[in-house]
Amino acid sequence: MDEKFNFLNKVDRDSSNLIKGLQLVQAAEGYVSDDGIRAVAEYFSMPPVEVEGVVSFYAQFKRVKPGRNKISVCDGTACHIKGSSQVLEWMRQELGIDSGETTRDGEFSLETVACLGCCSLAPVMSVNGKVYGKLDRKKMVKILKEYAD
Amino acid sequence: MNSRIKTLRIGVASCGIAAGAEAVQTRLRECAGNIPVIGVGCLGSCYAEPMVEAVLEDGSGILYGNVTPDDVPEILELGEKKRFTPPPARQAKELVKVLALAGRVDPTDFNDYTAHGGYEGLKNALKMTPEEVVNEMKLSGLRGRGGGGFPTGTKWSFLAAKKAPEKILICNADEGDPGAFMDRSLMESVPHQVLEGMLIAAHATGATKLFIYCRAEYPLAIKHLKIAIAQIYENKLNVIDGRVLEIIIKEGAGAFVCGEETALIASLEGKRGTPRFRPPFPTDSGYKGAPTMINNVETYGNVPLILREGGAEFAKIGTEGSKGTKLFALAGDLKYPGLVEVPMGITLGEIVFDMGGADRDSVKAVQTGGPSGGCIPVELFDTPVDYDSLRSLGAIMGSGGMIVIGKYRCMVETARYFLDFTHRESCGKCTFCRVGTTRMFETLERIVAGKGVPEDLDFLEDLGKKIKAGSLCGLGQTAPNPVLATLRYFRHEYEAHVKEHRCEALQCNALVKLKLDQSKCVKCRQCIRVCPVGAVSEEFVIDSSKCTRCNSCMDCCPKHAISRVTKEN
Numbered sequence: 001m002d003e004k005f006n007f008l009n010k011v012d013r014d015s016s017n018l019i020k021g022l023q024l025v026q027a028a029e030g031y032v033s034d035d036g037i038r039a040v041a042e043y044f045s046m047p048p049v050e051v052e053g054v055v056s057f058y059a060q061f062k063r064v065k066p067g068r069n070k071i072s073v074c075d076g077t078a079c080h081i082k083g084s085s086q087v088l089e090w091m092r093q094e095l096g097i098d099s100g101e102t103t104r105d106g107e108f109s110l111e112t113v114a115c116l117g118c119c120s121l122a123p124v125m126s127v128n129g130k131v132y133g134k135l136d137r138k139k140m141v142k143i144l145k146e147y148a149d
Numbered sequence: 150m151n152s153r154i155k156t157l158r159i160g161v162a163s164c165g166i167a168a169g170a171e172a173v174q175t176r177l178r179e180c181a182g183n184i185p186v187i188g189v190g191c192l193g194s195c196y197a198e199p200m201v202e203a204v205l206e207d208g209s210g211i212l213y214g215n216v217t218p219d220d221v222p223e224i225l226e227l228g229e230k231k232r233f234t235p236p237p238a239r240q241a242k243e244l245v246k247v248l249a250l251a252g253r254v255d256p257t258d259f260n261d262y263t264a265h266g267g268y269e270g271l272k273n274a275l276k277m278t279p280e281e282v283v284n285e286m287k288l289s290g291l292r293g294r295g296g297g298g299f300p301t302g303t304k305w306s307f308l309a310a311k312k313a314p315e316k317i318l319i320c321n322a323d324e325g326d327p328g329a330f331m332d333r334s335l336m337e338s339v340p341h342q343v344l345e346g347m348l349i350a351a352h353a354t355g356a357t358k359l360f361i362y363c364r365a366e367y368p369l370a371i372k373h374l375k376i377a378i379a380q381i382y383e384n385k386l387n388v389i390d391g392r393v394l395e396i397i398i399k400e401g402a403g404a405f406v407c408g409e410e411t412a413l414i415a416s417l418e419g420k421r422g423t424p425r426f427r428p429p430f431p432t433d434s435g436y437k438g439a440p441t442m443i444n445n446v447e448t449y450g451n452v453p454l455i456l457r458e459g460g461a462e463f464a465k466i467g468t469e470g471s472k473g474t475k476l477f478a479l480a481g482d483l484k485y486p487g488l489v490e491v492p493m494g495i496t497l498g499e500i501v502f503d504m505g506g507a508d509r510d511s512v513k514a515v516q517t518g519g520p521s522g523g524c525i526p527v528e529l530f531d532t533p534v535d536y537d538s539l540r541s542l543g544a545i546m547g548s549g550g551m552i553v554i555g556k557y558r559c560m561v562e563t564a565r566y567f568l569d570f571t572h573r574e575s576c577g578k579c580t581f582c583r584v585g586t587t588r589m590f591e592t593l594e595r596i597v598a599g600k601g602v603p604e605d606l607d608f609l610e611d612l613g614k615k616i617k618a619g620s621l622c623g624l625g626q627t628a629p630n631p632v633l634a635t636l637r638y639f640r641h642e643y644e645a646h647v648k649e650h651r652c653e654a655l656q657c658n659a660l661v662k663l664k665l666d667q668s669k670c671v672k673c674r675q676c677i678r679v680c681p682v683g684a685v686s687e688e689f690v691i692d693s694s695k696c697t698r699c700n701s702c703m704d705c706c707p708k709h710a711i712s713r714v715t716k717e718n
Binding site: 014015016017018019020022023044053054057058059060061075076077078079080081082086089090093113114115116118119120121122124129131132133136137 | 163164166167168195196198325326327328329330365366368399400401402403404405416417418419420421422437478479480481482486487516519520550552554558563566567570576679681682697699700701704
C-alpha cells in the first residue's frame with residue numbers, strides 16, 4: 001500500500017469500516033483518487049471495483065478534485081421554496097460553473113446538497129463548511145469576493 | 150454590569166452559529182467578567198438567532214434575540230433593547246416536554262444534565278425488570294417518530310424475546326428529509342437524553358452493542374455525542390445488568406435511502422446502502438446477522454420522560470392513537486420558522502398560523518413528511534395532526550418537517566422538485582422506483598417547461614400508483630406521494646400548465662416574462678445596472694429573449710415597476 005495512505009491503520013480491517021476508511025481518504029485528499037481506491041481495496045482485502053461501487057453510491061464521496069474553496073448550495077425543501085435555484089443560477093453567472101464542477105483556476109467548486117439543516121435561514125449555502133444564510137444576489141457576490149481575495 | 154445576572158446562556162447549535170452566535174459568544178466572554186457564559190443548544194426560535202438568555206439569581210431568565218456583538222454591553226445591563234418575547238400564540242399552544250432541557254443545559258456538561266433530572270429515567274428503569282420496562286413503553290403508547298409510526302413498545306418486545314449472544318441497538322440519526330432538523334437539534338442540544346433513551350432500551354431488550362448512525366453533515370451533533378459517550382463511559386453508565394456496552398458512532402455518507410432500516414444496516418456493514426426484502430425483519434436478522442432494532446433519535450429522546458413520569462402519565466397527552474408530543478421543524482413561507490413541540494392532535498392551522506405566524510391570506514398548502522409526504526391544502530387545515538389523520542389525506546406525519554407553501558409557489562414545480570430529489574436518491578434496485586421516478590420527473594420537467602400535454606396527468610397518476618405497488622422499500626412506496634397529493638388537491642394548476650401553458654403562481658420561468666411598467670418607472674437605471682445579461686434596454690424595455698427571469702431587476706426596483714406576468718404564446 002502507498003505510504004501516504006498509512007492513516008488507514010487508524011481503523012480496523014473489518015469491512016464494516018470501509019465507509020470510515022473512504023471518509024479518511026477524502027478528508028486527506030479532498031476527494032477519492034484512483035490511488036485512494038486502490039489503497040482502500042488493498043487495506044480491506046476486497047476488489048477495487050467493490051470499493052468503487054460503494055464510493056459511487058454515496059453522495060458524500062467525490063471522484064473529482066475539488067476547488068480551493070468548496071461551495072455547497074443547499075437545495076433542501078425550505079431553501080428550494082425560498083429560491084435556491086436562483087442562487088444556483090447566480091453562481092452560474094458569477095463563476096461560470098454548474099453544480100459538480102470546478103472553476104478553471106481551481107479557486108471554486110460548486111455542489112448542491114440536500115439539506116444543511118439550517119432551514120430557518122433559507123436560502124443558505126456553505127463555503128468551506130461555514131454557513132451563510134438568508135442569501136440574496138448581493139450578499140452572495142460579496143461572500144464570493146471575500147473568498148476570491 | 151447588572152449584578153442580578155447569575156449566568157449567561159447563548160444558543161450555539163448549528164442555526165445559531167450560522168446566524169453569527171460565535172462572535173457574540175466571544176464578545177460575551179470578553180465582557181462578562183466572572184459571570185459564566187454557557188454555550189447551550191437550540192432555543193427553538195431560529196428566526197431570532199443569535200439568542201442570549203440572562204439567567205437571574207432567582208432562576209428566571211431574560212431572553213434577547215437577533216443579538217450582535219455590539220449589543221453585548223446593553224445585555225449585561227439588562228437593557229430593554231433586543232429583548233425577545235416569543236409570540237404569545239406560540240407560547241400558548243406549545244407543550245415542551247422532549248425539548249424541555251434544550252437551550253437550558255450545556256450539552257457538553259454531564260453534571261448539568263443530571264442536575265436537571267437527567268438519568269433519573271435510567272435509574273428507574275434499572276430498578277425494574279426488562280419486561281416491566283417494555284410494558285411501561287407499551288402503556289405509554291409511544292409510536293416511532295421516524296415516520297412509520299410503529300408502536301415502540303411492541304418493537305422492543307420483539308428484540309427482548311430473542312435469545313442471542315449479541316443483540317444490536319441502532320439509533321437512526323440519518324435525518325435525510327430535506328427540511329427537517331428536529332433530530333439535529335436534539336442531538337446537538339441534549340445528546341445525553343438520546344443516549345439515556347438508548348441505555349434504557351438496552352436494559353429492556355438485552356442489547357449488547359449500541360450504534361448511532363448519524364449524517365456526516367451534522368458535525369456538531371457528532372461532536373456532542375462523542376463527548377457525551379466519553380462521559381457515560383467515565384461514569385460507567387454503560388454497564389447495564391453486568392454487560393459492558395459499547396456505543397459506536399457511525400457517520401453516514403449521504404444517501405437518503407439509508408433512512409430505511411435494511412438499507413441502514415447494509416450501510417453500517419460498509420456496503421452500498423440498498424434495502425432488502427423483509428422478512429427476515431431486522432429483529433430476527435439484522436446487523437451481521439444478529440437481532441437488531443432500530444429507533445429514531447426523537448423516539449429515544451422520548452424514552453427518558455416515559456421512565457421518569459410513567460407510561461400512564463405520558464399517555465395522557467395526545468389523541469387516541471397518537472400519544473405524547475411531536476417536534477416539528479417549521480420552515481418556508483412563514484414569519485417564525487423554527488422548532489416547535491406540540492401535543493399530538495393539535496390542528497395544522499394552529500401550528501402554521503398561530504405558532505408559525507404565517508399570513509392566513511397568503512398560505513396555499515403545507516408539505517409534511519418531506520419527499521415521502523404530501524401537500525395538504527389550506528382548506529383542510531383543521532385536520533388534527535396525528536399519524537392516522539395525515540395518512541388519510543395522502544400525506545404522512547413523516548419525521549416532522551413542515552414546509553409552509555405560499556400562494557405564489559407553483560405546486561407543479563414543488564412536485565417536480567420532490568421527484569428531482571427522489572429519482573436521484575433511488576438506490577436503483579427496484580425497476581419501478583429507478584425508472585418510474587425518472588419518467589415521472591421527466592414528465593414534470595416537460596410540464597413546467599410549458600411542453601406538457603393533457604394526457605400527461607393520467608400518465609403521472611397511473612405510473613405513480615404502479616411505483617408505489619412495485620417498490621421494495623419506503624422510498625419507492627412513498628416517492629410518488631408529492632405528485633399524487635398535488636394532483637388530488639391542485640389539479641387545476643396542472644391543467645393550466647398542460648392546457649393553457651400558464652403558471653397560476655407565475656413561478657415557472659418558461660411560462661412567464663418580466664414586464665416593466667413605464668408609468669411607474671422613474672428611470673433610475675438600477676435595473677439596467679443590475680441585469681446580469683443586459684436584457685434591459687436604455688428605453689427601459691425588457692428583452693424577453695435575453696432575460697433569464699432571475700428577478701434581480703424586480704428585487705432592486707424602488708418603485709416596484711417590474712413584475713412577472715404570463716407569457717403570451
